[in-house]
Amino acid sequence: MRTRVAMLAALFLSFFISMPAAHAATGLHVSGTKILEANDTPFVMRGTSHAHTWYPTQTASFADIKSLGANTVRVVLSGGRWTANSVSDVANVVSLCKQNKLICVLEDHDTTGYGEASDARTLDQAVDYWISVKSALVGQEDYVVLDIGNEPFGNTATTPGWTQATSAAITRLRSNGFQNLIMVDAPNWGQDWGFTMRDNASTVFAADPQRNTVFSIHMYGVFDTAAEVTDYIQRFQTAGLPLVIGEFGFNHSDGNPDEDTIMAQSQAKGVGYLGWSWSGNGGGVEYLDQVTNFNASSLTSWGQRLFNGANGIAQTSVQATIYGGGDTPDTQAPTTPGKPTASATTTFTTTGQSGSGCTSTYKTVNSWQGGFQGDVTVKCTTAVTNWKSVLTYPAGVNVTQSWNSAYTASGTTFTFTNAAWNGTIPAGGSTTYGFIGTWNGSGTPPTPTLS
Known part of the structure; x- marks a missing residue:
């Protein structure tokens, strides 16, 4: 029995050794x-x-x-x-x-x-x-x-x-x-x-x-x-x-x-x-x-x-x-030592949900000459059924379109509210909306203040 097992093992091994290996991609x-x-x-x-x-x-x-x-x-x-x-x-x-x-x-x-x-x-x-x-x-x-x-x-x-x-x-x-x-x-x-x-x-x-x-x-x-x-x-x-x-x-x-x-x-x-x-x-x-x-x-x-x-x-x-990965590399040197801040976080109150404890986090996802794509994550510590986020930019910035949200503009202040499908956020949950903006300038797009 041991001899037969040994022979079978040898044959099994020789079979795989003789098989042509796939060329490394x-x-x-x-x-x-x-x-x-x-x-x-x-x-x-x-x-x-x-x-x-x-x-x-x-x-x-x-x-x-x-x-x-x-x-x-x-x-x-x-x-x-x-x-x-x-x-x-x-x-x-x-x-x-x-x-x-x-x-x-x-x-x-x-x-x-x-x-x-x-x-x-x-x-x-x-x-x-x-x-x-x-x-x-x-x-x-x-x-x-x-x-x-x-x-x-x-x-x-x-x-x-x-x-x-x-x-x-x-x-x-x-x-x-x-x-x-x-x-x-x-x-x-x-x-x-x-x-x-x-x-x-x-x-x-x-x-x-x-x-x-x-x-x-x-x-x-x-x-x-x-x-x-x-x-x-x-x-x-x-x-x-x-x-x-x-x-x-x-x-x-x-x-x-x-x-x-x-x-x-x-x-x-x-x-x-x-x-x-x-x-x-x-x-x-x-x-x-x-x-x-x-x-x-x-x-x-x-x-x-x-x-x-x-x-x-x-x-x-x-x-x-x-x-270079998911985000556009930051090629603009900081004005002071240290790593430039990639996002800003601020607390705001959702519509009809006073004291809900929601926060929003902003980041620039992509940018090109005169334009950029922004992304905002809304996270709530208690359950809400609708929300509102306000972004205020310096002069020269305009929002041209958004998704997963509706928005209105007053000068360079843009108010985003939930879409029909993402107003409800459970306690500890979050949702994300995004937008396309334009701005007058070069380098890194400006970061908004949030409220």
Whole structure:
């Protein structure tokens, strides 16, 4: 018996020694359900898609998307179904992402609806395109995720199927030297209503010799209930596989997606999400524009919800550590020795709740030339059903929009009151609201007094 056990142990050991080890991932990589940076810090995507291939001159959109708090932008490219994006153009897109401290998800849109759309291209043809622009991607593994092909199959049966074609595309990219984190989209126009991706994700993941693939589901009308959204995300969590919501909207021609649950569950489970899309939609889905005519100061209702609503981008996005972390670095030297104060705390009385003992804490989340994003946490020692916070700034400051609150202005004094959904704060509980402001000056935005 001991001899047989020893032989079996030796065979077992030799089997694992002979198995090829997965190549160590470079830059952005996955570990279980999480995406990590090169330094192993978790990174959760919070952003939107920009239709660069159709609007190549709208390069200011990268800075505008960043100004609203995004940490990621998904960029639409084409290898020839539309005007092809050249290697120099792709390199410029990567440069714009890096200049604006955004993680760049590049996707080839040519594959959209293959099997139903007559001009759609195969995933193998998408790999041909990525190989043709490889020089723009080599060395960018800290910054660039490669989404092989957008919505690569429609609803009809095709040969080879999604599992085989996706596995083959990943294998071919790796054999051609690509080290980037790879993203793969679901079939069924991205919505996986037949659960092909969900049920075969482990097979596709194993096809990647680097085990560095993340799965992307597009949530539109198929995901119109909280149960459907929650179940799909949980299936990947249970399987220990990484998932992002690669596209979603607040409405669609095929149904009404449950964007509230999509965003809440993504935040609760540490799953990335990318809304569709910044601007320039056509074909009857113009309502999915997040800003009007590429104007960042003209948010649509969908844009307000995505960027400034509960579990939205401004509230939950954290900048990649490759760019210096979550907050904009303070480059202004203090006027006296010591570390500059990052926040101010003051006690105030909530409306109709005299003596409630609530406090508010302010911090600057992000800033850029002439603008900034503020964040205020309201915390109460006793239960309240509504609250009020007053911020007073020096001359030259104006608040232009807020979320999770309503506000009024009197000069440079801004009074924020709760929204309909966050007025009730239990004893010891808290809530957060945020806003976008402008100011005349440079360096660090002014800190308000609170009352």
